[in-house]
Amino acid sequence: MEPLRKKTLLFHVFGAIFTIFLGSFFHFIYELSGFFKPVALIGAVNESTWEHLKIAFWPAFIFAIIEYFSYGKNQKNFYFAKAKELYIIPFLIIVFFYGYAVFIEHNLFLDIFIFVLAIIIGYIVSYKILVWQRDFSKYKILAVGLIIIAVVAFSLLSYFPIENFLFLDPVIGSYGIIK
Numbered sequence: 001m002e003p004l005r006k007k008t009l010l011f012h013v014f015g016a017i018f019t020i021f022l023g024s025f026f027h028f029i030y031e032l033s034g035f036f037k038p039v040a041l042i043g044a045v046n047e048s049t050w051e052h053l054k055i056a057f058w059p060a061f062i063f064a065i066i067e068y069f070s071y072g073k074n075q076k077n078f079y080f081a082k083a084k085e086l087y088i089i090p091f092l093i094i095v096f097f098y099g100y101a102v103f104i105e106h107n108l109f110l111d112i113f114i115f116v117l118a119i120i121i122g123y124i125v126s127y128k129i130l131v132w133q134r135d136f137s138k139y140k141i142l143a144v145g146l147i148i149i150a151v152v153a154f155s156l157l158s159y160f161p162i163e164n165f166l167f168l169d170p171v172i173g174s175y176g177i178i179k
Contacts, residue, residue, distance in 0.1 A: 007071055008130050015063040016123040020116055022059035027052075037177065040158050045177045046169035049097065050157060052111075053090040053166075056119060057154050060086055061147075077129050080136035083143035085126035086150055092118035094166075 030036075030043030042058045044051035064072075064082045072078040096114040100107075129136065136143075161167035161176035168175060 004071065004074075005131050008075075008127060011067050011070065012123045012127040015060070015067065016120050018063050019056065019059040019119050019123070022062070023055045023115065023119070026055040026058060035178070037159075040177055041155055045158050046174070047171045048161075048167050048169045048175070049094065050161070050166045051169075052097075052115065053093055054154050054158065056089050056093060056115060057086060057150065060089055060119070060122065061151065061154075075130055076135055076137045077132070079140045079143035079147070081126040081129035083146045084129060085122040086147060088125050089118045089122035092121055 026042055027044045030039050030045050033039040033043070042054070044055050064086070067082070068078065072082075075081075093114055096118065097111065100110055100114075157167070158176060163175055169178075172178070
């Protein structure tokens with residue numbers, strides 16, 4: 001295996017582990033902070049689906065920044081791969097979560113499994129794009145735009161939630177930051 005390909009693989013394995021563990025911590029960081037509102041940017045503020053998407057997104061985004069400065073500047077498909085990763089993870093969480101919820105009651109083990117599985121699949125997709133010989137660099141502007149949209153959405157929508165099912169906390173029946 002060529003050195004850059006091996007480095008990319010190692011970063012993706014470590015990135016998935018990093019995202020899983022930091023995301024798990026981010027589930028509790030808002031409460032641990034004493035409900036300090038700036039921490040709501042990265043931490044789950046309630047039990048809504050949106051907040052669970054957010055705690056997967058931010059660690060993956062943080063790790064993408066680390067990847068960029070470690071090897072990503074030299075990868076023609078880096079932005080495209082990371083945009084795919086950052087959108088596939090929340091998409092899969094939604095599909096798997098609501099997919100199983102149709103058939104059985106919510107199950108904490110399945111919820112955690114879905115979180116982990118979505119992250120692993122997201123990193124696999126990113127890796128495959130980065131090592132694929134096809135050139136996606138023509139989508140760089142689109143990819144950067146999509147990443148910016150995701151950052152803005154995940155930055156604002158805990159503070160200003162939309163009143164729909166993704167943002168509804170099923171435990172207390174409210175939206176956004178717990179008052």
